[in-house]
Amino acid sequence: MLDTVLHAILDFVGAHSALLTVLILIALGVGMVLCLTVQKRRFTVREIAVMGMLAALNIVLAEVCKITIIPNALVLSFGFLPIAVCGMLFGVAPTVTVAVVADILGALLFSSGSFYFGYTLTAFLVGLFYALFLHKKDLSLARCALCQLLVSIVCYALLNSIWALNWVTKTAAAEYIGTRLIMQPILYPVYLLFLLLLRKYRKPLEGALRK
DSSP, X not given: OHHHHHHHHXXXXXXXXXXXXXXXXXXXXXXHHHHHHTSOOOOOHHHHHHHHHHHHHHHHHHHTSEEEEETTTEEEEOTHHHHHHHHHHHOHHHHHHHHHHHHHHHHHHHSTTOOOHHHHHHHHHHHHHHHHHHTTSOOOHHHHHHHHHXXXXXXXXXXXXXXXXXXXXXXXXXXXXXXXXXXXXXXXXXXXXXHHXXXXXXXXXXXXXXX
């Protein structure tokens, strides 16, 4: 039953990737407009430049500067760091926009031009979690730990495992997901440690943007 549901989701996402991508880009555009009008938020040239730099840094760290420990199971990537910084500094709409744009460009540049919407949805949720938990909040240990737990389990272990089923056989699917679910708790403390280090630099970064 579960196998049927998972492959039905994969078939739907695969068949409608272009449409889903257009819809999420429209949603991001609407979100940015609301951010500019309803919240009366105006981004300076410096802030927009920083967002672009964070998107570029995300691509480099996620696609180039990653450490493969166990192929297709345990990969240490630092692409989350620019997205977490963006979440701390700018809030939901800018962060999910940066995350989605960086994911699409990274796929086109480093995946032989191939693109799959599922990973873009993961990028959207990663940006959403970091922005909701880290922007203008007290960055306590508990808050950072819960934020990274959601990113690691929901986005990396669960969703990315489902999307990866496109490239494994049905007989290997259960073993593949099981391996990834086991490996993510190993990476979680590493990601959390870097997130805790980042929180020390939020105020200096905010101050630099206001200059």
